Amino acid sequence: MTLGVRRWDTMGDSVQGVGKRCNQDWWACEGTGAGDEPLVLAVADGHGSAVHARSELGARFAVDRFVGLAAAFGRAARDCHEPGRLARLMAYARDDFPRALVHEWRSAALGHWDRHRSVADGDAPEPEAGEKLLLYGTTLIGAVLTPWLFVAWQIGDGDLAVVEHDGELLRPLAPAEEDLGDETESLCGAQAWRAVRTHWAPLFDEARGPRLVVLSTDGLSKSFASADGYREFVVGLDDRLTDEGADGVRAVLPEWLRHASRYSGDDTTLVAALRPEHLALETEQKTES
Numbered sequence: 001m002t003l004g005v006r007r008w009d010t011m012g013d014s015v016q017g018v019g020k021r022c023n024q025d026w027w028a029c030e031g032t033g034a035g036d037e038p039l040v041l042a043v044a045d046g047h048g049s050a051v052h053a054r055s056e057l058g059a060r061f062a063v064d065r066f067v068g069l070a071a072a073f074g075r076a077a078r079d080c081h082e083p084g085r086l087a088r089l090m091a092y093a094r095d096d097f098p099r100a101l102v103h104e105w106r107s108a109a110l111g112h113w114d115r116h117r118s119v120a121d122g123d124a125p126e127p128e129a130g131e132k133l134l135l136y137g138t139t140l141i142g143a144v145l146t147p148w149l150f151v152a153w154q155i156g157d158g159d160l161a162v163v164e165h166d167g168e169l170l171r172p173l174a175p176a177e178e179d180l181g182d183e184t185e186s187l188c189g190a191q192a193w194r195a196v197r198t199h200w201a202p203l204f205d206e207a208r209g210p211r212l213v214v215l216s217t218d219g220l221s222k223s224f225a226s227a228d229g230y231r232e233f234v235v236g237l238d239d240r241l242t243d244e245g246a247d248g249v250r251a252v253l254p255e256w257l258r259h260a261s262r263y264s265g266d267d268t269t270l271v272a273a274l275r276p277e278h279l280a281l282e283t284e285q286k287t288e289s
Contacts, residue, residue, distance in 0.1 A: 009274045013253045014027055025217050026059040028042045030071070038144050043140075052137040062105050067142075080148050101140075106133060109133055141154045151198070153173075155195050159174070160172065160213075211275045224263075
């Protein structure tokens, strides 16, 4: 691998919903996508209601713990094409990673509770662990990208959109049935790891990997009248990134999110990664030679 090559252009931003006491979303974008520095993307959406009074912290804990676990996973995937290793990684991604993520998140939330106990309850009995975790409830979408592997996980609402190398748009983690109303799966659920959905995509030919990956909280998709509106937004984002590059879109992204938030009434967050055109062409040329 050539050192110093940018494997992805990235961007991200978040806006607070009108009338919200604070922004319940959190996001992160770290790494380059190289084998020793995987690209990790994540967005989380704290539930925000009174019963989830600390959910903005829950969202931050979710993203922070995911970034650490996903970066380690991505580095472990450097030799994923060795015989038998890919199957073991897939089993870990689908079974063990969700358990580790939920465990880390629960530890962070309960640790915060212990350090910041509420004094409002006076002599009330100590809440059960599940009641404490409810305060921090949040959704999460996260992805890790290396030259050889693309894996993503999701619990709850929000959207992962992928534009393939040939322009096909996929939503690989969209549930078979949409959640009703404001109900959604959550990291604070009793067996949350069972609700984590996984997208597993080895990249045997990097040139045929995704050219755009978009993660967003549901404040974006709810701003459209239908799912078609969200798909059209992603297609338009892909077109504009192709025409103007990441810098041009990065400058206007906050205003796009503010516009969406005014329609949805919710905090709105987006993180995106675009594979630079020069890298795609370089990889294709190596493949052909």
